[in-house]
Amino acid sequence: xxxxxxxxxxxxxxxxxxxxxxxxxxxxxxxxxxxxxxxxxxxxxxxxxxxxxxxxxxxxxxxxxxxxxxxxxxxxxxxxxxxxxxxxxxxxxxxxxxxxxxxxxxxxxxxxxxxxxxxxxxxxxxxxxxxxxxxxxxxxxxxxxxxxxxxxxxxxxxxxxxxxxxxxxxxxxxxxxxxxxxxxxxxxxxxxxxxxxxxxxxxxxxxxxxxxxxxxxxxxxxxxxxxxxxxxxxxxxxxxxxxxxxxxxxxxxxxxxxxxxxxxxxxxxxxxxxxxxxxxxxxxxxxxxxxxxxxxxxxxxxxxxxxxxxxxxxxxxxxxxxxxxxxxxxxxxxxxxxxxxxxxxxxxxxxxxxxxxxxxxxxxxxxxxxxxxxxxxxxxx
Amino acid sequence: xxxxxxxxxxxxxxxxxxxxxxxxxxxxxxxxxxxxxxxxxxxxxxxxxxxxxxxxxxxxxxxxxxxxxxxxxxxxxxxxxxxxxxxxxxxxxxxxxxxxxxxxxxxxxxxxxxxxxxxxxxxxxxxxxxxxxxxxxxxxxxxxxxxxxxxxxxxxxxxxxxxxxxxxxxxxxxxxxxxxxxxxxxxxxxxxxxxxxxxxxxx
Numbered sequence: 349x350x351x352x353x354x355x356x357x358x359x360x361x362x363x364x365x366x367x368x369x370x371x372x373x374x375x376x377x378x379x380x381x382x383x384x385x386x387x388x389x390x391x392x393x394x395x396x397x398x399x400x401x402x403x404x405x406x407x408x409x410x411x412x413x414x415x416x417x418x419x420x421x422x423x424x425x426x427x428x429x430x431x432x433x434x435x436x437x438x439x440x441x442x443x444x445x446x447x448x449x450x451x452x453x454x455x456x457x458x459x460x461x462x463x464x465x466x467x468x469x470x471x472x473x474x475x476x477x478x479x480x481x482x483x484x485x486x487x488x489x490x491x492x493x494x495x496x497x498x499x500x501x502x503x504x505x506x507x508x509x510x511x512x513x514x515x516x517x518x519x520x521x522x523x524x525x526x527x528x529x530x531x532x533x534x535x536x537x538x539x540x541x542x543x544x545x546x547x548x549x550x551x552x553x554x555x556x557x558x559x560x561x562x563x564x565x566x567x568x569x570x571x572x573x574x575x576x577x578x579x580x581x582x583x584x585x586x587x588x589x590x591x592x593x594x595x596x597x598x599x600x601x602x603x604x605x606x607x608x609x610x611x612x613x614x615x616x617x618x619x620x621x622x623x624x625x626x627x628x629x630x631x632x633x634x635x636x637x638x639x640x641x642x643x644x645x646x647x648x649x650x651x652x653x654x655x656x657x658x659x660x661x662x663x664x665x666x667x668x669x670x671x672x673x674x675x676x677x678x679x680x681x682x683x684x685x686x687x688x689x690x691x692x693x694x695x696x697x698x699x700x701x702x703x704x705x706x707x708x709x710x711x712x713x714x715x716x717x718x719x720x721x722x723x724x725x726x727x728x729x
Numbered sequence: 730x731x732x733x734x735x736x737x738x739x740x741x742x743x744x745x746x747x748x749x750x751x752x753x754x755x756x757x758x759x760x761x762x763x764x765x766x767x768x769x770x771x772x773x774x775x776x777x778x779x780x781x782x783x784x785x786x787x788x789x790x791x792x793x794x795x796x797x798x799x800x801x802x803x804x805x806x807x808x809x810x811x812x813x814x815x816x817x818x819x820x821x822x823x824x825x826x827x828x829x830x831x832x833x834x835x836x837x838x839x840x841x842x843x844x845x846x847x848x849x850x851x852x853x854x855x856x857x858x859x860x861x862x863x864x865x866x867x868x869x870x871x872x873x874x875x876x877x878x879x880x881x882x883x884x885x886x887x888x889x890x891x892x893x894x895x896x897x898x899x900x901x902x903x904x905x906x907x908x909x910x911x912x913x914x915x916x917x918x919x920x921x922x923x924x925x926x927x928x929x930x931x932x
Binding site: 645646647648649650653654657666675685686687690722723724725726 | 760765766767790797
């Protein structure tokens with residue numbers, strides 16, 4: 349119930365990787381037969397990943413994961429275009445893998461505008477338009493939020509970016525393989541992918557870079573990935589990502605219906621039974637597998653630990669669950685008061701979850717919420 | 730690995746809290762902490778007026794596992810003790826009782842024991858055994874938290890002045906607070922001093 353954190357590897361992925369470990373262990377840069385076999389597997393995988401996002405194979409660059417892809421896109425574009433301008437636009441609810449490179453660039457003399465979002469977590473396109481400057485060189489806006497699942501108007505923002513000749517990046521770590529995410533439909537120049545969020549292995553990801561985008565290499569060295577990301581390719585991992593992409597692409601429609609059905613069933617069950625509970629984020633523009641519930645008068649870490657004792661793994665935006673003393677930046681950005689942000693619970697479903705599991709979880713959440721409410725000082729009989 | 734760095738004892742107190750709930754005819758009740766911090770407890774005490782023994786104690790909590798476990802352990806340590814003995818329950822006793830707390834959660838034990846001390850002092854004030862003066866009010870203010878700093882409002886230097894004249898108490902908060910924080914703090918201050926038959930104003 350925590351698939352936005354990570355997903356179990358699909359059996360098909362494990363099989364594909366086993367084969368890759370045994371048969372294509374060669375260095376893809378070598379000119380002998382084992383090397384050529386590895387090269388073949390690598391390029392086939394590139395075609396596969398490109399297919400899922402509607403890109404050309406040569407526009408896909410393999411990385412170590414979503415964080416590296418975000419760093420690559422943001423730092424790479426900013427540094428290469430610093431003579432054209434030093435203004436970057438992003439949103440206040442991005443993943444730290446985007447926010448931290450932006451903060452780093454601020455220290456390097458760049459200016460960053462962090463767009464506010466609505467109560468549902470949506471960026472307003474006219475607000476984006478109003479903050480664009482002559483020296484804006486990059487816009488980075490996540491496709492869907494990892495905490496509240498809100499899907500941003502990427503295509504609209506993309507067309508604005510294109511009209512102004514500004515490079516446009518989207519962190520699609522939560523969407524690739526979950527909802528349609530084709531680079532031309534979205535109008536993006538750069539798109540980050542993570543393998544382990546779509547039933548692939550950890551330690552692998554990809555960055556889509558549209559042909560003609562000005563960007564610095566991520567790693568310097570032996571010239572791998574067409575000079576953009578040096579380092580001997582992790583062929584088994586990349587093969588695993590491609591197998592996961594293939595599986596996700598084939599099952600996309602069915603998975604979406606299955607996931608959204610379970611999500612709504614879970615929401616309805618809890619909302620009608622627990623007083624003062626609500627859904628954080630948008631009910632309509634939402635990832636099919638994400639549910640973020642808010643509870644008044646209950647603290648999220650207590651909820652999480654009680655559910656964990658029942659064998660249910662979920663996540664919370666409460667400050668108490670981390671070493672930080674502040675509540676989630678996403679929940680405060682959508683206007684929740686700190687005490688409301690404390691009572692948040694994120695449930696993210698995966699394709700292997702069943703209706704029976706969802707019913708079990710729904711009952712457990714209601715039960716635990718009632719127990720904690722009974723001992724809350726805010727309870728009013 | 731234990732969950733979030735909690736010991737088995739913490740998890741036990743969290744899952745099976747001792748003395749949860751409220752006492753409807755409590756002799757004294759006190760609320761400490763802040764909802765904005767996600768760390769708040771309310772204690773209810775029933776005290777034998779002759780022996781001064783805490784005969785019953787219950788708590789309600791809005792907080793994390795450490796908050797619930799710390800308060801649960803505190804009530805266990807206080808129950809059956811005289812007020813004088815219970816005053817000496819130190820946060821370190823609670824941490825020890827729980828077999829340790831993660832460093833960033835020790836403040837939960839401090840909140841629970843400061844709540845107990847505040848409740849006892851309030852009881853003494855109600856019984857006329859303690860005069861309500863500036864020092865007393867200041868001690869009560871240590872149960873109110875500043876969400877921005879995660880400290881009590883006295884330690885966070887949010888209280889500029891306390892004036893007490895008979896039943897009139899005036900608390901002056903620092904000028905650099907925004908209106909929202911000020912309003913929440915004022916509410917918490919009033920609830921910290923409630924039940925003492927005082928006229929409290931917060932500026």
